[in-house]
Amino acid sequence: MFSIVHIRVGFYLALRQLRRASRWTTSLIVFVMLLTFLNLVVVTGLLVGIVAGISNQFRIQQTGDVMITALDTKDYIENSPHILSFLHTLPQPHIVSARYSTSGTIEANYYFRVDLNEKPNETGASIVGIDPAVENDFSNLSRYIGEGHYLSENDYDAVLLGPQFVDRYSFGEQPGLTPLKNVYPGTKVRLTINGNTREVVVKGILDVPANSPLAARVFMPASEVRQLMGRTDYAVNEIAILLKPGTDGVAFRDLLKRSGIGDKAKVQTFEEGIPNGVAEVQNTFAMIGNAIGSIGLVVAAITIFIVIFINAITRRKFIGILKGIGISGEAIEISYVFQSLFYAAIGSVLGMGILYGFLVPYISANPISLPISEAIIVAPLDGTMIRIGLIVFTTIIAGYLPSRMIVRKNTLDSILGRN
Amino acid sequence: MIQVRNLVKSFKDGPIETRVLKGIDFYARQGEFIAIMGRSGAGKSTLLYQMSLLDEIRISGKEAHLMNEHEKMLFRLKEFGYVFQDYALLPELTALENVALPILMQGVSKGEAEEKAKVALERVGIGARLNNLPSQLSGGEQQRVSVSRAIAHKPSVLFADEPTANLDRESSSRVMDLFKELHTSGQTIIMVTHEDEYSRFADRIITLDDGRIIFEKTVPRDKELSPV
Numbered sequence: 001m002f003s004i005v006h007i008r009v010g011f012y013l014a015l016r017q018l019r020r021a022s023r024w025t026t027s028l029i030v031f032v033m034l035l036t037f038l039n040l041v042v043v044t045g046l047l048v049g050i051v052a053g054i055s056n057q058f059r060i061q062q063t064g065d066v067m068i069t070a071l072d073t074k075d076y077i078e079n080s081p082h083i084l085s086f087l088h089t090l091p092q093p094h095i096v097s098a099r100y101s102t103s104g105t106i107e108a109n110y111y112f113r114v115d116l117n118e119k120p121n122e123t124g125a126s127i128v129g130i131d132p133a134v135e136n137d138f139s140n141l142s143r144y145i146g147e148g149h150y151l152s153e154n155d156y157d158a159v160l161l162g163p164q165f166v167d168r169y170s171f172g173e174q175p176g177l178t179p180l181k182n183v184y185p186g187t188k189v190r191l192t193i194n195g196n197t198r199e200v201v202v203k204g205i206l207d208v209p210a211n212s213p214l215a216a217r218v219f220m221p222a223s224e225v226r227q228l229m230g231r232t233d234y235a236v237n238e239i240a241i242l243l244k245p246g247t248d249g250v251a252f253r254d255l256l257k258r259s260g261i262g263d264k265a266k267v268q269t270f271e272e273g274i275p276n277g278v279a280e281v282q283n284t285f286a287m288i289g290n291a292i293g294s295i296g297l298v299v300a301a302i303t304i305f306i307v308i309f310i311n312a313i314t315r316r317k318f319i320g321i322l323k324g325i326g327i328s329g330e331a332i333e334i335s336y337v338f339q340s341l342f343y344a345a346i347g348s349v350l351g352m353g354i355l356y357g358f359l360v361p362y363i364s365a366n367p368i369s370l371p372i373s374e375a376i377i378v379a380p381l382d383g384t385m386i387r388i389g390l391i392v393f394t395t396i397i398a399g400y401l402p403s404r405m406i407v408r409k410n411t412l413d414s415i416l417g418r419n
Numbered sequence: 420m421i422q423v424r425n426l427v428k429s430f431k432d433g434p435i436e437t438r439v440l441k442g443i444d445f446y447a448r449q450g451e452f453i454a455i456m457g458r459s460g461a462g463k464s465t466l467l468y469q470m471s472l473l474d475e476i477r478i479s480g481k482e483a484h485l486m487n488e489h490e491k492m493l494f495r496l497k498e499f500g501y502v503f504q505d506y507a508l509l510p511e512l513t514a515l516e517n518v519a520l521p522i523l524m525q526g527v528s529k530g531e532a533e534e535k536a537k538v539a540l541e542r543v544g545i546g547a548r549l550n551n552l553p554s555q556l557s558g559g560e561q562q563r564v565s566v567s568r569a570i571a572h573k574p575s576v577l578f579a580d581e582p583t584a585n586l587d588r589e590s591s592s593r594v595m596d597l598f599k600e601l602h603t604s605g606q607t608i609i610m611v612t613h614e615d616e617y618s619r620f621a622d623r624i625i626t627l628d629d630g631r632i633i634f635e636k637t638v639p640r641d642k643e644l645s646p647v
Binding site (some may be wrong): 005008012017321411 | 468473474488489492493495496497499501503507509510511512516520521523524526529552568569
């Protein structure tokens, strides 16, 4: 039966054993616990982060925190100029990017086409008219230029192509999308929107992962897209709003809806706007991460068990002496549990420091570039605390069992080293 | 104070059973200093372990193996003190902490336990080396710390198993002087030794051979001993 005296004596012993233990051994055990923590939290966080990276790409490259799009019954956002003016009066938005968006076709290599019966090197495309400066502020589009240059204010008849349109970058053919051959910065292509065709120059080619919303889009200055669309008003097709840090997207969406914008357009947070299935994929990856982390937890438990068992068995004589001089088995067991707790706590605290002090902010600022997304680490504090709880619980069991096994042995046999 | 009747102890190693104690009758009176002597393998230490409840024995008419581990622990903690041949100090505790530990186990505060330990260590002449680890003490000093740990909680009986076996002559004398001083102050001591020289400190000398008491001698003393 455990009592306060047992706990006090156990703590007294544990503290002194830890203080005077080999620093190398202690460091090694703490290192194992640190790796366990990172395995449990970071592997899961990274797997979830791959999917979160996809979601995040949509947020920073397309939707922002809140996105206004045309109603299903309309091709454009009604009263767009008024909505934009209203948005600029509000304190919450950080950057607002208004875009024209339409479908069209691009044709390449038409100069070299000798037989008109041949299939033209042509593809369908989603064409987006942007203000180059604003869009660059919004999505940092110029950062993704793989070849050539970004659009400037005075560009005319110039486009940026997503990698899906260029055969050497393409991730394969998709319905309605045929990669173009021999297209480089400076290559001329024919752009057709609503039957209006214009020859434009490819100014740059984007280099983004396959799942990026930029991958299958063609960007050109908004005024030109508007002309090609034949639009005489300034009604845009999408307004992406990036909010100031700390602003609640849901609350802002509701504010816009209450202001009457909701009657004229579809107002969605970025979570509502991302493609279906991303959340399910995220949950699946989290489950895989937990499974991998659980194996790590079992390995750590076995490691601690072995370490404590070896420690206890090599100290069997002293455990016998402790019992001989009247120290209870419970107090001795508690001393080992405290030592295990120390290893788990220090390992977890160091892990937290590395995770939140370095890994999360660093990888958020410099996402890991993977073929399917720009991965980050998703490690919410509540989830991390649950994992720490698991590590601590497992470690207590792994520390208690071997010490109990040794403490239960006959006192005199332990003192005399008899089996 | 301690009474043993027809004590038998056997060790089994597979099918072979070796009887180490073959019917020992023994008693110790309060304040008595008993030296148990005999050649190697005579059963001296085994007898000590039986009496000191480190192994199984009848205590106050109750079979010790009927006492649970907790009762045994409490009994050893309150009533007995132990001095082992190899000092048996915990290497990661200082002299002070080694002595304070069993006192702490009795439920007193850390400060009080360490204060009592300090007094006990000063009594055995280790007052200047309280914070030394056992590895920083000589064999004689370690044994004195061990004695200090054994007596700090004022046990009824002090058991000592060859306390001078690992010590040089000078250190041995200091430890035996300490035992003499403890005995003078009324401490009951049961000591196993094979050195004739130190048995002269005892009130009674019991000699064992082949698991039996073959000789018992009472050394005349001035003081009166309590009845058995």
